[in-house]
Amino acid sequence: MSSSPAPSPASSSTANRQGARTRALIRAAASALALTRTPGQFTVKHVAEAAGVFPNQITHHFGSKDRLYLEAAFALLLRDSGRLTRVARGARSPEEFGRALARTALALPSLPSLTSALALARGHEELGQLASGYLKVLFARSERFLERRLQREGWAAGHGVARASKTFWVAVFGAVLAHEAGFAGGPTDLDIASGLALTRGSGSATMGS
Known part of the structure; x- marks a missing residue:
C-alpha cells in the first residue's frame, strides 16, 4: 500500500498562517462578547457568527466555550491593567x-x-491550570511595574513587592465578588490600597516577598 505524500513546506506554512488568523478572529470576537455576557449567555454559535467562522472551528482551536471564555476574559484584563x-x-x-x-x-x-471566568475554573483541573498560568502573568507584570515605581520614588512595600502584587489583585477580585453579591461599599470602605503596605523608605526594601 502506498502512503499519502507528506504536505509540502509551503502548504504547511499556509495552513499555519490560516490557523493563526482563524484563532485571532475567534479571540477578538470572544473578547468583545465576553465583555458584555456571562458564561451562560456566551455561546459557540454567537462567537462563530461574530468571528465569521464555523462553530466546529472554535471547538477545534479552543476545545470548549468555557476555555474560550476564560482566555477572552484574561486577555481583556491583561489589556485593561495597562491603565x-x-x-x-x-x-x-x-x-x-x-x-x-x-x-x-x-x-x-x-x-x-x-x-x-474564575468561577468556571473552580473544580475543573484543565481550566484551573489555565487560570493559574494567566494569574502568574498578571502578578508578574504587576510586580515589575510596582518594583520600578517604588525604586524610582524611594518607597517600599512592607511585605515585599511580590506579595503586595498578589494581595492587591486578590483583594480587587474579592471586592468585585462582594459588590456583585450586593455590598455597596466603594474603594474607601474596602481599603484595598492598605494591602499594598506602601511606605516612604529605602528602595532596597521593595525587593523580595
Missing part, C-alpha cells in the same frame, strides 16, 4: 499611589467577566 500604569503616574505619595491603583483597578470594565 494602572498611566493613572498612577502623578501620585506624589505612596498613599496617593495606592489609592489611585485601587480606584482604577475596581473600575476596570473587564473585572466582572474575569471573576465569572
